[in-house]
Amino acid sequence: MKRYRNGEIWDFEHEMPVVAVGSRDVILGLDGGTTSTVCICMPMIPFSDPLPEPPPVLARAVAGCSNHNSVGEAAARETLELVMADALSKSGSNRYAVRAVCLAVSGVNHPTDQQRILNWLRDIFPSHVGLYVQNDAVAALASGTLGKLHGCVLIAGTGTIAYGFTEDGREARAAGAGPVLGDWGSGYGIAAQALTAVIKAYDGRGPLTLLTSSILKRLGLSSPDELIGWTYADPSWARIAALVPVVISCAEAGDEVANRILYDSVLELASSVKAVVQRLGLCGEDGNGKFPLVMVGGVLEANRRWDIGKEVIKCISKDYPGALAIRPKVEPAVGAALLAWNFFMKESLKKALKS
Amino acid sequence: MKRYRNGEIWDFEHEMPVVAVGSRDVILGLDGGTTSTVCICMPMIPFSDPLPEPPPVLARAVAGCSNHNSVGEAAARETLELVMADALSKSGSNRYAVRAVCLAVSGVNHPTDQQRILNWLRDIFPSHVGLYVQNDAVAALASGTLGKLHGCVLIAGTGTIAYGFTEDGREARAAGAGPVLGDWGSGYGIAAQALTAVIKAYDGRGPLTLLTSSILKRLGLSSPDELIGWTYADPSWARIAALVPVVISCAEAGDEVANRILYDSVLELASSVKAVVQRLGLCGEDGNGKFPLVMVGGVLEANRRWDIGKEVIKCISKDYPGALAIRPKVEPAVGAALLAWNFFMKESLKKALKS
Numbered sequence: 194m195k196r197y198r199n200g201e202i203w204d205f206e207h208e209m210p211v212v213a214v215g216s217r218d219v220i221l222g223l224d225g226g227t228t229s230t231v232c233i234c235m236p237m238i239p240f241s242d243p244l245p246e247p248p249p250v251l252a253r254a255v256a257g258c259s260n261h262n263s264v265g266e267a268a269a270r271e272t273l274e275l276v277m278a279d280a281l282s283k284s285g286s287n288r289y290a291v292r293a294v295c296l297a298v299s300g301v302n303h304p305t306d307q308q309r310i311l312n313w314l315r316d317i318f319p320s321h322v323g324l325y326v327q328n329d330a331v332a333a334l335a336s337g338t339l340g341k342l343h344g345c346v347l348i349a350g351t352g353t354i355a356y357g358f359t360e361d362g363r364e365a366r367a368a369g370a371g372p373v374l375g376d377w378g379s380g381y382g383i384a385a386q387a388l389t390a391v392i393k394a395y396d397g398r399g400p401l402t403l404l405t406s407s408i409l410k411r412l413g414l415s416s417p418d419e420l421i422g423w424t425y426a427d428p429s430w431a432r433i434a435a436l437v438p439v440v441i442s443c444a445e446a447g448d449e450v451a452n453r454i455l456y457d458s459v460l461e462l463a464s465s466v467k468a469v470v471q472r473l474g475l476c477g478e479d480g481n482g483k484f485p486l487v488m489v490g491g492v493l494e495a496n497r498r499w500d501i502g503k504e505v506i507k508c509i510s511k512d513y514p515g516a517l518a519i520r521p522k523v524e525p526a527v528g529a530a531l532l533a534w535n536f537f538m539k540e541s542l543k544k545a546l547k548s
Numbered sequence: 549m550k551r552y553r554n555g556e557i558w559d560f561e562h563e564m565p566v567v568a569v570g571s572r573d574v575i576l577g578l579d580g581g582t583t584s585t586v587c588i589c590m591p592m593i594p595f596s597d598p599l600p601e602p603p604p605v606l607a608r609a610v611a612g613c614s615n616h617n618s619v620g621e622a623a624a625r626e627t628l629e630l631v632m633a634d635a636l637s638k639s640g641s642n643r644y645a646v647r648a649v650c651l652a653v654s655g656v657n658h659p660t661d662q663q664r665i666l667n668w669l670r671d672i673f674p675s676h677v678g679l680y681v682q683n684d685a686v687a688a689l690a691s692g693t694l695g696k697l698h699g700c701v702l703i704a705g706t707g708t709i710a711y712g713f714t715e716d717g718r719e720a721r722a723a724g725a726g727p728v729l730g731d732w733g734s735g736y737g738i739a740a741q742a743l744t745a746v747i748k749a750y751d752g753r754g755p756l757t758l759l760t761s762s763i764l765k766r767l768g769l770s771s772p773d774e775l776i777g778w779t780y781a782d783p784s785w786a787r788i789a790a791l792v793p794v795v796i797s798c799a800e801a802g803d804e805v806a807n808r809i810l811y812d813s814v815l816e817l818a819s820s821v822k823a824v825v826q827r828l829g830l831c832g833e834d835g836n837g838k839f840p841l842v843m844v845g846g847v848l849e850a851n852r853r854w855d856i857g858k859e860v861i862k863c864i865s866k867d868y869p870g871a872l873a874i875r876p877k878v879e880p881a882v883g884a885a886l887l888a889w890n891f892f893m894k895e896s897l898k899k900a901l902k903s
Contacts (some may be wrong), residue, residue: 469751
């Protein structure tokens with residue numbers, strides 16, 4: 194990876210035409226995950242205007258992993274700075290046009306994580322810029338609610354987490370603690386259970402299953418014995434989670450073991466959402482109150498006959514009939530930009546009321 | 549780690565008094581695990597004599613990990629060579645006194661692994677020495693049966709495996725595929741379930757449990773949130789498995805969640821043994837046949853009120869009343885030495901019959 198000298202990332206700004214302050218204000222939304230980081234540059238929408246649908250996007254930039262737990266603080270910071278510079282440069286803008294930034298990155302779990310990132314964001318942007326740091330799940334929620342922090346989001350890709358907000362600002366989460374700590378509804382969880390079922394069928398602990406031939410074929414292996422070497426050769430969770438489509442195919446073909454694994458994952462995922470809804474009282478006092486339930490991630494995509502997301506919604510609706518399922522039409526980085534806009538608008542209105 | 553030049557490990561042999569060939573023959577037994585490697589040097593017992601109990605030991609040497617999957621081929625080989633040299637040197641012996649070697653190492657799963665290790669053992673020892681390479685589970689079985697390969701061994705420490713042999717030389721194994729592939733009865737499995745229960749109690753997915761305060765206290769953490777950082781800071785399975793005594797204490801104190809986890813592990817461990825017994829027909833045609841069931845490893849140790857090993861035996865005996873539970877009095881390396889003696893005796897008798 195190229196290392197940048199202090200400030201070098203922003204050299205492009207010297208080559209830009211000078212524009213009048215306020216003439217073309219922008220906001221930045223970042224979605225930083227373990228596989229990639231996306232930055233969206235959006236024009237500043239006047240507070241008086243309704244939010245256009247779909248939200249306008251000036252530029253989109255993509256970079257690698259920005260989870261500080263995975264790549265370390267320095268590399269995460271550089272990736273985030275680079276992707277913001279790239280998005281601004283692509284939209285013909287610069288830091289002086291930025292009004293607000295919302296950085297939604299995975300691995301931000303504590304106020305201390307948040308403060309550390311805020312501190313170095315402060316070094317990059319002028320002091321009047323609104324800066325907001327959130328967990329990436331928050332951007333996913335906002336991508337379904339168009340920037341409003343209310344309701345619950347369920348993310349299920351390689352990992353899984355449920356995250357909820359009340360209108361008065363309380364929040365709660367469930368799962369999201371990784372595969373060792375019980376994220377069994379995730380893509381990794383589903384695939385690991387399927388691999389386990391193959392091993393158990395092979396050594397006599399479990400019933401025979403179509404998963405054996407299907408998974409071995411997909412991986413180009415000739416015996417379940419070889420799964421051990423394959424599994425531990427590379428600790429990447431995403432590599433294991435990539436087997437989810439094989440499990441779904443087997444379930445669709447009627448394999449009982451694969452069906453059991455998928456139903457278990459539905460129960461696990463629904464249980465995460467229910468825990469959040471319960472703790473926040475999102476369903477109101479009578480349990481029938483309406484709330485948005487945003488569904489995000491590869492495991493929940495509605496492109497298969499065996500539709501995990503649909504089953505999860507069915508399971509949640511039994512207890513909470515007011516759950517309004519939303520599959521977002523925009524990506525989480527747009528959600529982050531809308532969040533930045535919302536936060537900044539609220540702060541500006543507060544200041545205006547005070548003065 | 550110090551690197552040795554070719555042959556340097558064996559320099560001690562030049563400084564030894566010359567002894568007559570056959571005057572003090574020895575056998576070597578090695579038990580190579582993921583945490584340590586033990587080598588036992590035993591005097592050669594005449595084939596006509598009964599095996600003394602306990603078996604005589606001339607010297608014992610200990611070294612680090614010799615699992616080639618963990619440390620690589622070269623380091624594993626050097627560790628094994630060093631520990632053999634150490635045991636021989638300690639017993640005032642040398643390679644020319646060795647009649648047979650049994651190397652029982654974890655990670656040996658395929659005939660190709662076996663052949664590779666045999667090839668370099670051939671470079672070390674004179675051609676008349678009997679060389680045998682086995683999975684470490686085999687040495688654990690032999691430590692309970694005093695060198696006889698018959699019955700089933702259940703190992704449950706950080707990991708778990710069940711391994712069985714029939715008297716006519718057929719073998720079968722179950723589990724032993726590591727935590728991702730369903731070794732839920734292992735120490736790692738028990739501890740990971742306990743950590744998961746703490747997370748689930750914290751985020752509202754599961755019932756409150758005594759495990760929360762007990763595990764946090766043991767780890768010096770103040771909130772379940774911090775378990776995430778603790779868990780992924782170090783990928784060592786043994787570090788997580790070290791929490792098993794906390795789970796047992798909580799179960800003994802009446803905690804339902806901890807009890808459920810231990811009972812689940814009992815079922816998993818029993819299921820491994822049952823699969824092996826079933827496949828090999830160790831229980832005879834009527835299902836009541838007697839067979840040795842050797843129980844090895846920290847999880848099965850009978851030093852607690854909540855005795856996991858006892859529960860496993862109870863569970864197996866329901867289906868297979870002929871299971872004769874054995875908790876070995878000698879360590880697996882002694883089992884490996886007895887195996888070497890047994891293998892070598894059989895080969896020698898075969899040769900004698902032919903000539």
